Amino acid sequence: MTLPKTTLQKAPTSGGPAHWDDVEVGDAVELRRGDRVAYAGRVDDRTADGAVVWVLSDGGRRQLFHVADGFELIVADPEEDNHAADN
Numbered sequence: 001m002t003l004p005k006t007t008l009q010k011a012p013t014s015g016g017p018a019h020w021d022d023v024e025v026g027d028a029v030e031l032r033r034g035d036r037v038a039y040a041g042r043v044d045d046r047t048a049d050g051a052v053v054w055v056l057s058d059g060g061r062r063q064l065f066h067v068a069d070g071f072e073l074i075v076a077d078p079e080e081d082n083h084a085a086d087n
Contacts, residue, residue, distance in 0.1 A: 019050035019051055020051070024043065024046075026042055027075050027076065028040075029053075030073075031055065031071040031073055038071065041056050041057040043055055044062055050067075052065070053065050
């Protein structure tokens with residue numbers, strides 16, 4: 001799954017914890033470490049503070065991620081998602 005990169009959120013390397021506040025349930029996302037996609041799917045749930053997300057893969061596997069785990073969370077552009085569905 002290749003997603004257009006519209007929102008890039010990552011845990012900070014120093015200071016206080018970041019949060020994935022802009023992520024909504026149902027968003028298509030990729031979690032990356034460097035140039036490697038470690039996990040991809042749709043946000044199944046998230047905590048109110050945005051510190052934790054659960055991502056459901058296309059294969060039905062559900063995985064929990066915390067902002068301190070060191071992943072970049074890339075959210076697909078909803079406009080691009082709609083265009084892809086139309087084609």
